[in-house]
Amino acid sequence: MLYCRKFFSIILLTLLLVGSFSPATHAAEAVLIGLNLPLSGSLRDLGEDTLAGAELLGSQINDQGGLLVGQTRYPVQFITVDNESNVEKSVSGALKLISRDKVLGIIGPNASSNAIPVGGICSSFKAPMITPTSTNPATTLNRPFVFRSCFLDDFQGEAMAKFAIKQFNAQKAAVLYDKDNAYSKGLAKFFKKSFEEQRGAGAVVVFADYQSNPGDLRSQLTTIVNSGAEVVFVPQFAHELPGILKQIRAAGWDKPVLGGDAWESSELMKNCGDLCKGLFFSSHFSPYGTTGKSLTFVKDYEKKNGKLPTGFAALGYDATNLLLAAISKLNTLDIDLFELRTEIKEHIATIRDFDGVSGTINMNISGDPAKSAVIIRINEDGRFEAYGSENP
Numbered sequence: 001m002l003y004c005r006k007f008f009s010i011i012l013l014t015l016l017l018v019g020s021f022s023p024a025t026h027a028a029e030a031v032l033i034g035l036n037l038p039l040s041g042s043l044r045d046l047g048e049d050t051l052a053g054a055e056l057l058g059s060q061i062n063d064q065g066g067l068l069v070g071q072t073r074y075p076v077q078f079i080t081v082d083n084e085s086n087v088e089k090s091v092s093g094a095l096k097l098i099s100r101d102k103v104l105g106i107i108g109p110n111a112s113s114n115a116i117p118v119g120g121i122c123s124s125f126k127a128p129m130i131t132p133t134s135t136n137p138a139t140t141l142n143r144p145f146v147f148r149s150c151f152l153d154d155f156q157g158e159a160m161a162k163f164a165i166k167q168f169n170a171q172k173a174a175v176l177y178d179k180d181n182a183y184s185k186g187l188a189k190f191f192k193k194s195f196e197e198q199r200g201a202g203a204v205v206v207f208a209d210y211q212s213n214p215g216d217l218r219s220q221l222t223t224i225v226n227s228g229a230e231v232v233f234v235p236q237f238a239h240e241l242p243g244i245l246k247q248i249r250a251a252g253w254d255k256p257v258l259g260g261d262a263w264e265s266s267e268l269m270k271n272c273g274d275l276c277k278g279l280f281f282s283s284h285f286s287p288y289g290t291t292g293k294s295l296t297f298v299k300d301y302e303k304k305n306g307k308l309p310t311g312f313a314a315l316g317y318d319a320t321n322l323l324l325a326a327i328s329k330l331n332t333l334d335i336d337l338f339e340l341r342t343e344i345k346e347h348i349a350t351i352r353d354f355d356g357v358s359g360t361i362n363m364n365i366s367g368d369p370a371k372s373a374v375i376i377r378i379n380e381d382g383r384f385e386a387y388g389s390e391n392p
Contacts, residue, residue, distance in 0.1 A: 028074060028333035028334060029074070030074050030075045030076070030077040031066075031067050031069070031074045031075070031076045031077065031104060031324070031327055031333070032077055032079060032101065032102065032103045032104055033054075033058075033076065033077070033078050033079070033103055033104065033105060033106075033107060033320065033323065033324075034078075034079050034080075034081070034094075034097030034098075034101060034103035034105070034106040034107070034108075035050075035051060035054060035078050035079070035080040035081070035106075035107050035108055036081050036083055036090060036093050036094055036097065036106055036107070036108035036109050036114075036118060037050055037051055037080065037081075037082065037083065037107075037108045037109065037110060038082070038083050038084065038085040038086075038109070038110060038111070038114075039051065039080070039082040039083075039084075040082055040084050040085070041084045041085030041086060042085045042237070042239050043085040043110060043111055043237065043239070044085070045238070045239075045265045045266055045267045046110045046111075046133070046262075046265065046312050047082075047083075047085075047108075047110060048266075049265075049266060049309070049310045049312040049313040049316065050107075050108065050110060050132050050133070050312050050313065050315065050316030050319075051080065051316065052301070052304075052305050052309075052313050052316070053132075053301070053309065053312070053313035053314060053315070053316030053317035053318075053320070054078065054107060054316045054317065054319075054320040055078065056297075056300060056301055056304055056305075056313075056317060057317050057320050057321055057324070058076045058077075058078060058320070059304075060300070061076050061324065062075050062076055067324055067327065067328055068328060069327060069328055069330050069331075069332065069333055070330065070331045070332045070333075072332075072333075074333065076324065079097060079101045079103055081093030081094075081096060081097060083108070083109055083114060085111065085114075086114070087113060087114055087117060090109045090114035090115075090117065090118050091117055091118060091121060094106060094118045094121045094122060094129075095121060097127075098121070098122070098125050098127045099125075102337055103127075104128070104323075104327060104333075104337075104340060104341060104344060105127065105128035105129065105130065105323045105326075105327075105341065105344055106118075106122060106127060106128070106129045106130075107129075107130055107131075107132065107316070107319050107320050107323065108129075108131060108132065109131060109134065110131070110132060110133045110134065110312070111133075111134065111183060111237075112134040112135065112136035112138070112139055112153075112182045112183040112186070113181055113182045113183065114134075115131045115134035115136070115139045116134070116136060116138050116139050116182060119131070119134075119139045119140065119143050119146040120143070122143070122145050122146055123143035123144065123145045123146055126145055126338060126341055126342060126345075127145060127341050128145050128146075128147070128323065128326070128341055128344045128345045128348060129145060129146045129147065130146075130147045130148065130149060130319040130320075130322055130323050130348070131146070131147075131148045131149075131150075131319070132148070132149050132150060132312065132315035132316045132318070132319040133148075133150050133261070133284075133311075133312055133315050134148060134150070134183075135148075135150055135151060135152055135153040135156055135183065135186075135187070135260075135261065136152075136153055136182050136183060136186045137152050137153065137154060137186070137368075138182070138186075140366060140367035140368055143367065144345065144349075144365070144367075145341075145345050146367050147322070147348055147349075147363065147367035147368075148319075148367060148368060148369070149315050149318045149319040149322055149356070149358070149361065149369065150261070150284055150315055150358075150369075150371070151284065151369075151370075151371045151372075151373055151392070152368055153183070153186045153187045153190050153260075154190045155373065155392055156187060156190070156260055156261065156282050156373060157187050157188075157189070157190025157191040157192075157193065157194050157260075158190065158191075158194040158390075159282055159373040159375070159390035160191055160233060160258055160259075160260065160281075160282050161173075161191050161194035161195040161198065162194070162198070162390060163258070163280065163282075163375055163388070163390065164195065164231045164233070164256075164258060165195070165198055165199065167256075167280070168230060168231055168256055169230075170195075170199075170229075170230040170231045170256075171199060171203065171230060172199075172203055172204075172205045172227070172228050172229045172230055173191075173195050173199075173203065173204050173205070173229050173230065173231050173232070173233060174204065174205060174206035174207075174208070174224040174227055174229035174231070174232045174233070175188045175191060175192055175204055175206065175207050175208065175232070175233045175234075175235075176206075176208050176209075176210070176217070176220060176221075176224065176232060176233075176234050176244070177207075177208075177209055177210075177234070177235055177236070178209070178210060178211070178212055178214070178236060178240075179209035179210065179211065180211050180212045181212060181237075183235070183237075183260075183262060184235045184236055184237075184262075185209075187235040187260050188207070188209075188233070188235050191204075191233050191235070192204045192207055205227040205228060205229050206220075206223050206224045206227045206229060208220040208223060208224060213240075214240065214243065214244060214247075216247075217244065217247045217251075218247070218251065221247055221248060221251035221253065222251060224251075224253065225251050225252050225253050229255070230255055230256075231255060231256045231257075231258055232248070232253065232255070232256070232257055232258070233258045233259070234248075234257055234258070234259050235259060235260040235262070236259065236262065236263075237262045237263075237265075238262060238263050238264065238265030238267065238268045238271075238272075239265070239267075239271070241259070241263060241268065241272060241276070242271045242272040242273075242275060242276075245257065245272065245275040245276065246275065249275065256279070256280070257279050258279070258280050258281065259279065259280070259281035259282075260281060260282055261281065261282050261283050261284060261311060263281040264281065264283050264310050264311050264312065264376070264384065265310065265312075266307065266310055269378070269382040273382075276378050276382075277378050277379070277380055277382065278377070278378065278379075278380075279377075279378050280375060280376065280377050280378075280387065281375075281376050281378075282373045282374070282375060282376070282390075283311045283373070283374045283375075283376045283384070284311040284314065284315055284358045284359075284371070284373070284374065285309075285310075285311040285314040285315070285357070285358040285359075285374060286311075286374050286376060286384060286385065286386035287308040287309055287310075287384075288383070288384075288385055288386055289386055293355055293356075293357055294314075294357045294358075297309065297314065297317060297357040301313060301317075310384075311358065311374075314356075314357050314358040315358055317356075317357055317358075318356040318357055318358050318361065321354075321356065322348060322351060322354065322356075322361065322363070323344070323348070325347075325351060325354065326344045326345075326347035326348040326351065327344055327347075329347045330343055330344070330347075348363060349363060349364065349365045349367070350363070351363040358371070359371050359372060370392045371392070372389050372390065372391045372392065373389060373390045374386050374388075374389050375387045375388040375389060375390065
C-alpha cells in the first residue's frame with residue numbers, strides 16, 4: 001500500500017512538472033520519437049543494445065533524406081530518457097516524453113516490470129507505445145495504444161517446455177524464479193503450465209521462488225537436486241545468471257539448465273564464462289546464419305558498433321521501424337497532436353507481413369504479434385548459435 005501511494009504521488013508530481021496535457025496543433029520540423037530505455041542500472045546492456053538498434057535505423061532513414069510523410073521528408077529525431085532500470089523513473093520519463101517533449105510515440109521500456117505501468121500511462125494519455133522486449137501479456141492487455149515487437153511469455157514458456165521434452169525427453173522439471181519480478185514470475189508460470197499439460201499434473205516437481213537479488217539459494221537448490229527433475233528452468237535476467245549458476249553447480253546439479261530471452265546480453269559471457277557454455281535459452285534473433293534483410297542488418301550493425309547485434313538490438317530496430325512505418329502512412333504531421341497519435345495507433349494495429357529483421361511481424365489490434373522463437377545454444381566458443389526454432 002505504501003508503494004502504491006508513493007507510485008501515484010510520483011505520477012501526480014510529474015504531471016505538475018511537465019505541464020498540461022491539453023491538445024495542441026503539431027507544427028512539425030522533425031519526427032520526434034521517445035526512447036524510454038534502461039541506460040544505467042542492472043539492465044543497462046539491454047537498453048544500450050536496444051538504443052543501438054534504434055539509432056542504426058534512424059541514421060539509415062536520415063541518410064536517405066528523412067522519413068516521407070505525405071509530400072514532405074522529415075528528419076527522425078530521438079528523445080531519450082534513461083529510466084535507470086527503475087519503475088518510477090520509467091513512469092516519470094514517459095510522462096515527460098508525452099507532455100513536455102510531445103513525441104509522436106514511445107519505444108520501450110524493455111523490462112515487463114517497467115513496461116506494464118508505462119503501458120498504463122500511454123494508454124490513458126492515448127500515446128502510442130511499442131515495447132521491443134516486454135513479453136508479459138499484461139503489458140498490452142486491454143490497452144489499445146500499446147504494442148510490442150516481440151513474442152509473449154505464454155508462447156515462450158510453451159516453446160521452452162516443448163524443447164525440454166523434445167531435446168532431453170524430460171519427464172520431470174524444476175523451476176527457479178524471482179517472485180518479485182513480473183517477467184520471471186510470469187514466464188515461470190507459463191513454463192509450468194505447458195510442461196504439465198504435456199507431461200501431466202505434478203510433472204514440475206519443484207516450483208521454487210526467491211526474492212530479488214538472490215543470496216543463499218542452498219535450500220531451494222537442495223530440493224531441486226533431490227527432486228528427480230531432469231531439467232531446471234531459470235527465467236532470470238542475464239546479470240543475475242552467473243551467481244545463480246555458481247550455486248546450481250555447487251549444489252551438485254549437472255543436468256540441463258534452460259532459460260528465457262532475458263538471458264541474452266552482450267555482457268553475459270564476460271561475466272559467466274564456462275558456466276554458461278552448453279546451455280539453452282529462447283530468443284527472438286540470432287546473428288548467425290541470417291539471410292536477406294536480417295543479414296544486411298547484422299553487417300550494418302557490426303560496422304557501426306564493432307560487435308554483432310543481440311536480439312535486443314534487433315527488436316529495438318524492429319520496434320522503431322514499426323512505429324515509423326505507421327507514421328509514414330499519415331498524410332501530414334501538421335494537425336492536432338492527439339489526433340496524430342490516434343491515427344498512428346490505428347496504422348500500427350493494421351500492419352501485416354512486416355519484414356522485420358527479427359522475422360515477419362503480423363500485428364493485431366491486441367498489440368501482440370505472432371512470431372516464432374529461436375532456441376539459442378551457447379557453444380564452446382561462447383557464441384549464441386541458433387540451435388532450432390519453435391513456431392506459434
